[in-house]
Amino acid sequence: MRKRIRSFFSSLISYKIFAVLVLGFSAGIPLALVGSTLSMWLSREGIDVKTVGLFALVAIPYSFKFLWSFLFDNIPIPYLSQHFGFRKSWLILVQILLIISIMLLGSTSPTENIALTAFMAFMVAFCSATQDIIIDALRIEVLEKEELGIGASLYVYGYRVAMLVSGGLSLILADYVSWHVVYYIMAGSIAIGVIAVVFLKEPEYSKKRLANLNKASFKKIFWVLTLNPILDFCKRPQWVSILFFIVFYKFADTLLASVQSKFYVTMGFSNTEIGVITKGVGFAMSMFGMFVGGVMFYKLNTFKSLLIAGILQMTSNLLFIWVAQEQHNVLALTVSIAIENFTGSINTIIIVAYLSSLCNVTYTATQYALLSSVSSIGRTIMSAPAGYIVDAFGWINFFWVTALFGIPALILLFKVFKEPKYANK
Numbered sequence: 001m002r003k004r005i006r007s008f009f010s011s012l013i014s015y016k017i018f019a020v021l022v023l024g025f026s027a028g029i030p031l032a033l034v035g036s037t038l039s040m041w042l043s044r045e046g047i048d049v050k051t052v053g054l055f056a057l058v059a060i061p062y063s064f065k066f067l068w069s070f071l072f073d074n075i076p077i078p079y080l081s082q083h084f085g086f087r088k089s090w091l092i093l094v095q096i097l098l099i100i101s102i103m104l105l106g107s108t109s110p111t112e113n114i115a116l117t118a119f120m121a122f123m124v125a126f127c128s129a130t131q132d133i134i135i136d137a138l139r140i141e142v143l144e145k146e147e148l149g150i151g152a153s154l155y156v157y158g159y160r161v162a163m164l165v166s167g168g169l170s171l172i173l174a175d176y177v178s179w180h181v182v183y184y185i186m187a188g189s190i191a192i193g194v195i196a197v198v199f200l201k202e203p204e205y206s207k208k209r210l211a212n213l214n215k216a217s218f219k220k221i222f223w224v225l226t227l228n229p230i231l232d233f234c235k236r237p238q239w240v241s242i243l244f245f246i247v248f249y250k251f252a253d254t255l256l257a258s259v260q261s262k263f264y265v266t267m268g269f270s271n272t273e274i275g276v277i278t279k280g281v282g283f284a285m286s287m288f289g290m291f292v293g294g295v296m297f298y299k300l301n302t303f304k305s306l307l308i309a310g311i312l313q314m315t316s317n318l319l320f321i322w323v324a325q326e327q328h329n330v331l332a333l334t335v336s337i338a339i340e341n342f343t344g345s346i347n348t349i350i351i352v353a354y355l356s357s358l359c360n361v362t363y364t365a366t367q368y369a370l371l372s373s374v375s376s377i378g379r380t381i382m383s384a385p386a387g388y389i390v391d392a393f394g395w396i397n398f399f400w401v402t403a404l405f406g407i408p409a410l411i412l413l414f415k416v417f418k419e420p421k422y423a424n425k
Contacts, residue, residue, distance in 0.1 A: 024158025026193025053387020106183020168279020289345025
């Protein structure tokens, strides 16, 4: 027992664990910049709710990143891969492109050229999704098997801190400086991830991969290595139901999130109020929720964890009816945000753990990219009409709709775990 405790604490102080934490931060910064923060920017510029809702589509690269994920398992970069390492070279290059794309997004003007703003937001999402592919693969390969749990937890913590910065601090800054400056500052914060990668040791597995790839043909890489991970996943029982379950599991949450910033503005809250409450109080409750989610997944079986988290997510959305009825009521918003972030974090930890458990270690990068892409479909494509639902039915009915959209996932959950293979999980 003492040996396990010493091993746990020695893992916490290792540089690679720290690097995983920092990479979580680097991965989390862009999401709000093409999501809630961008929605707030558009809302403050007077863009209508239907258009704000449609901007969820700029994040579509997150849903299809598996299509180019094979590149980062199989294609080295001339010179850079030999100098920095196979994984590190790709990650450094993509991070630099991400910084540039965020700065370019911040340079646009939504009122003058909304199409250009949408295009640059799409490019940020593309670079961010690509960064996620490489970070997920690097995170899994650089850690020992016994470090994967603590590594995953710290990665999510880094991710949440980043969302506090880009989704909360950015809103407060916007009360004092222009949105352009806000995006420049957020772009600069990615640099910490670049520095962390430079000093991180390349995984031994990646070194062997690079040596083997230098002998392989591109034709073999494309036609064999791209297809095998997908065929391997399709051998699983109930694999179609699993994919549909993943799509719908967080849909109730993502449908709400796509127009949440517009809702706050409509209710009369200031940027500072929104930033402090949604990202300050929300962040604290998210940290607590992640702890509870980790304990829940450890103590309960997978089915019970997914079921409880799914029900909590649905019901927490209904609290915003209180905010809609009270309008500019800080207490109502604070309570609603606190509970929503708490339940949402439980949900996130459990679904990440579930997705990780589905991956074959032989195809980690490609399969995890596939599953996380499928998971994001609800956030990108399916949530795009949210503004039209609000426009047609009003805010109160909209929150009822978001809760009801959590039901399909629960039905699919029972179908997936009806398979004998999952009976005791």
